[in-house]
Amino acid sequence: MMEISLTLPSGEQKKVPAGTTVAEALKELVSNKERKQTIAARLADRLVDLSTPIDADASFAPITVDSPEALEILRHSAAHIMAEAVLALFGTEVQVAIGPAIADGFYYDFDRAEPFTPDDLARIELKMQELAAAAAPFSRETMSSAQAIALFEKSGQSYKVELLKDLGAETVSLYRQGDFVDLCRGPHLPHAGWLKAVKVIKQAGAYWRGDEKNQMLQRLYGTAFFDAKDLKAYLHQIEEAKKRDHRKLGKELELFAVSDQVGPGLILWQPKGALLRKIIEDHWREEHYRNGYELLFTPHIAKRDMWKTSGHLDFYGENMFSAMDIEEVSYQLKPMNCPFHIAIYNTRKRSYREFPLRWCELGTVYRFEKTGALHGLMRVRGFTQDDAHIFCRPDNLEEEIFNILDLNLQILKAFGFEHYDIYLSTRPEKYVGNDEHWEQATTALKLALEKKGLAYEVDPGEGVFYGPKIDIKIKDVLGRSWQCSTIQVDFNLPERFEMSYTGEDGKEHQPIMIHRALMGSLERFIGVLIEHYAGAFPVWLAPTQARIMNITDAQMGYADEVYAELRRAGVRVEKDLRNEKLNYKIREAQMQKIPFMLIIGDKEVEARQVTVRLRNGDNLPGMSIPEFAAMIADENEAGRTGACNS
Template sequence: MGGCHLIDVRTIAMILNQDHTTDDKKLEITRHSGAHVMAEAVQSIFPDAKFGIGPAIENGFYYDFGLPHPLTPDDLPLIETKMNEIIAANVPFASQEVTKEEARRLFASQPYKLELIDEIPDEKVSLYQQGSFVDLCRGPHVRSTGEIKAFKLVSIAGAYWRGDEHRLMLQRIYGVAFETKKALAEYLKRLEEAAKRDHRKLGKELDLFSIHDEAGPGLVHWHPKGAIIRRLIEDFWRDEHIKRGYDIVYTPHIAKLDLWKTSGHWEFYHDYLYSPMEVEGQEYIIKPMNCLGHILIYKTKVRSYRELPLRYAELGTVYRYERSGVLHGLSRVRGFTQDDAHIFCRFDQLEDEVVGVLDLARFMMNTFGFTNYQVLLATRPEKYAGSAEVWEEATEILGRALARLNINYNIDPGEGVFYGPKIDIKLENALGRAWQGPTIQVDFNLPQRFDVTYIGEDGKEHLVAMVHRTVLGSMERFVASLIEHYGGVFPVWLAPLQVMVIPVADRHLDYAYKLESQLRSKGVRVGVDARSERLNLKIRQAQLDKVPYMLVVGDKEVANSTISVRLRSEEQLPSQSLDDFKETVTMAIADKITDLK
């Protein structure tokens, strides 16, 4: 592909504009240039490579290659070495505009490039060249390869051409790149730190949950300590919902297939449902959602406009078939418990209801200390139920509700579910990946299909407005986020074990048990480390378990009826009476405080 001479036009423009480009923009350009340098390196090592696309992404870049043989991690250092040579040679980037005809000739052996050329609407296309590598590219690029100061190739992955799973899979190499070596090192360090907070790792270390080959992938077993955390969240959740006018309900885990045919789930979500089982000649499925049960409860009598809104809430466990490659710890599983609720209301009540849900969602996020989340308003997709006008109106209502609470949000165009617009709140986990948390969805489909109505003031039947919503997402995913958010250092109210009493020697055991029973009677989760081990070991163990309070008791404490309090932050509190400590702990629990002072 090499050997053509290009006139440097854009690079000059870039130099002229350089003062105006922001640092972010500059970094993005550098990353993009890094992708080109990587492509050149791959071309020189594998001359038969076919080139896909190679954009800048968050933290770095990637390039997709079609190669007749698989790349292995061993190839990365070779490619890196070659890239470093190219960078050391500091070769200039040059660009040129050519006609599509010329471009097609140039890329005659590059099927992916030809496809891209065909899709560009303009008559001319632009090319960028550095060294022997020419690429179809909009640019811009850095002036020369020497401006790429710090990069590292991090992984190889398969990626469908054009993101379409029905097309060929190319091999993608991911790289990270920063403006300086220091920034790169800091980034890699951050990744390492994030990996330590990974809920899968902490879940094992802190004995919170497990997933078993024997039982099946994506099926979570909550250990006692994990179950405590979950139960506390559930209790809090239930109490808060009751305060806010929800009714708690329970619905069965299986139901007749016909129900799911009526709802349209069988038709639309067939791939996510587990196969039917036959019971007395009838087909049943395990529920993938809770909404139908709530609708059946609603429909047990004729409803008056006076009793709306009705809010049915359920910690409902559902099962969905997720493709094996997507499972991920607690975050993506096959059986999970949604903190679900369905609100049945009049259309004119919709805005207030959405405001209520948003306020609740925000309250929950704040309580658990989540400050990093993104709010998206997803609008009408191409295929949709109901009329465009109703969609329009409902979307406006969602927007107004967000505005009333001064919540910043972005529009996610066309990303609504087919049955209605929705508000999604995405949380970021320790590795910077966004996970779906709270979601509020208006549904125009089910009320129609199940004829969910109320009698209005006018004595006539009207369809209800229906809202599906969760404020945590699912218990599994939420706990995963919590583990990573706190790095396993749970606030006192959620800590599986809140206090560990550590006697210095066996003769202090009686005193230790006395403290234990007094704290336990206050509802504190407390244990005594009664092993004949040295103090240091017991401290270490409690530290590793991230127990908020360690009460060390020895001769001094027994003699003075005091306790010595060590925090997991390694801070040492002054010697104090048990009564004082009881007050400290119970307040920390009641106020759900996150820091230990």
């Protein structure tokens, strides 16, 4: 019998008979303990089931329950078990569509006349647990496309038939478990019994194939883990996320609003939210000034021809609002700030001696988002980017990327974000410019990350149309990732807009342009901040840092004095002098997540002090007004430098 060679992760090579299944090979290649934890394998460059026969030399790695790929396999299998449960409960009145694994779970789309109720979701979850306990094996079958079409036509599953006809393959693979069969590439669990911790979470609507012209389906979301403890922790995180939802807190804390009269996706900043935004913007401007940037302001509209030159109409046209005609000239709401900065550059001739030019702007842009995609501050139609563009010579490029990374991480730290993932996004399928420039730009970003000692992953094909980029995804207190920072090297827009500078040799040269945003959009960043801190902002960011409360009317005069003195000292302070019980006032201030409550009674008036209560219920020793103001000043300084984020 012919033998084939399998190369293990250790580099060791083992011989097995040709045609040996993965499960059989595992008996020879790994320990019994590891084999019992193995659900699939990586054979060469593909994930395969344990039943897959091995017919050629290949690298071989077991996929155990603690492997990075294992959860996706579990959840994909759970989606099939969900579909089986739905059909078992509701019968042929239901048509099944698709059911993939996603980042934190899985979903399956169903076409059913009646909407699923919360009670239905509970029944589906119980049925899934019952099917899992039965431990039916997942078995793979390969057949001709015509046979598969006939099979699904017989069972009345028209969505599967449509998928098969569009696929146009000669042969396809199907998976069976119990009485359920599905069109699928796999791989799957050895059997349903591996599903021990599952939860059906919610229901939503989804158009078939994402097209609003198609049938609206019912999408059931769920999640699954190998360990019940992990599921419990995840469900706790969901509940914690609900408490931290920036839309809920934004309303309760009176930070921002959205009005039907104004329009969806257009944010109205209320006084406290506007003050929070001002604090963030002021810090941003101060840090940029310290790092050699100059501030720009540019209009909200421009001639449509400018967006043709930049390429945005070709690459982003569907995300731009409709043009407007002004005196027979077509204008466009801006989706980006970069062409305006180029226009400023081109107002006069430039010399190599001026470089690098570092220009920044908190520029508001407008992009069309479908109503269904809008989400509080996270997805809006008008937002302000903390934009900057650096124009430099080739010999400036590496140092400028270094400087941007330093400033980027410094600013994120000040806001309490010290954990992040970094990605190097390379050339997309549709792009402008020549390959040489793309290679030069990608190499510059790569070398900068490596020389700074920053770990990163390559994200193939995710660059923007004009250049590669570094993306930094910050992690909040719940471990969720948020895309904020981006650094992009661009040789193409300078060429399109015929930018030049006079070099040391007296000849004209084309500058390199670096696009960068550190926080991304202010709206989204503030939404992340609200959820990260659950609305209880550190002192330096809190719109209201302290609230003064009197015990009786006898202290009103001194309370007014304290208020005026703290305002002069720069403390963001309010006063609550209502004729209410002190406990009621304290509870209200705690609900508003105000860091300090300053209590004033007769003894405080006599001592010319205040009693300081923290929002967590603790008390500080009595202190004078100058002492309290100095404490706030120290908190502000520590917060801005990232030394304290309490």
